Amino acid sequence: MKYAQQFLGSLYRNLTGLHGSLAYTAQVKATLTTQGILLTAASFGTVGNNVTFTVTPGATAGAETVSVTGSAITVQVETGVSSITQVATALQASTAAVALAVTTSTGAGTVATHAVLSLAGGVNAGVTSNIIGVSSAAVTGTGEITLTLDRKWPFHLWTKCMMKSSTPQDLIPQVESSSLVTGQTTKIQLLTGATPTEPTSDCSLYVGIWFRDSSTTK
């Protein structure tokens, strides 16, 4: 049982506020840099860490071939002769490869064969709650956070959120849905205009949720 502190006056009986912050970890795409070639996963999150890249011999410079099996990208080159630009061009021309990873050339020179390498560093968006009375918080969609409270309340009065970001972000919190009387959840969206949008860097949300903890309206 939590000990509720006494505070200001109100016209509501047993007015109770839940306050605290949400720490939001921004999603990151997995990447791999090898031999002057940068592969960036097409999708955000850990799914990109499953993408692999292999360079095998057997092609002629200027006629590199790309094959994709599942999450594995393989490019055939002429070892030590195919240039970075030629290999990057071949990868960029492969629809199947582009669906897994976007290729950028980051240097000059030639490409040699190498064994399987995996993209790495992909991170899923995540959120942790520091709000007493909120039992869990989860990212449940693009720019969408679902809070689950540890109990039901008789009457929900209001919810307010304010964003904190060391790098300014065009994101405005908005309550998407609230089921805090019949259920125990509320959803908050982060909007750019009217579009739910993922933060581009780690940020926080200061949240206040207010209830009347009484069946008596006044």
Place this chain on the structure above:
Amino acid sequence: MANNYKQQFFYSFTKGLVALQGPIVLGATTTGVTSSSINGASAARTGTGEITVTFQDLFQALVFADAMLLSATARDLVPQIKSVDLVAKTVVINLLTGATPTDPLNGMTLYVNLFFRASSINP
């Protein structure tokens, strides 16, 4: 005041909850903040579209924040916290147009509501 029955308290799970609330009247760019009426804190313009609230007391955590603009002329500005420094006793608020800090119009008011936990015990 209307003839309503006023409850004496509201409740919080936060121990030692302290609220700093009040309006900050914003001036022209060169003027910065015209006046601040937040008990226990002062406010100043510290950059383009940037207002720094400096509070007098040491708190353990900022647990809730809200800021809302009053403007007779509609303005595309959204308050967003840039940083919180409990040692320096500051909360820096950006006024953003999109993701760009932007100065307010002369005479706009920023209503600020900051809740702190004064106790080191949580909860």
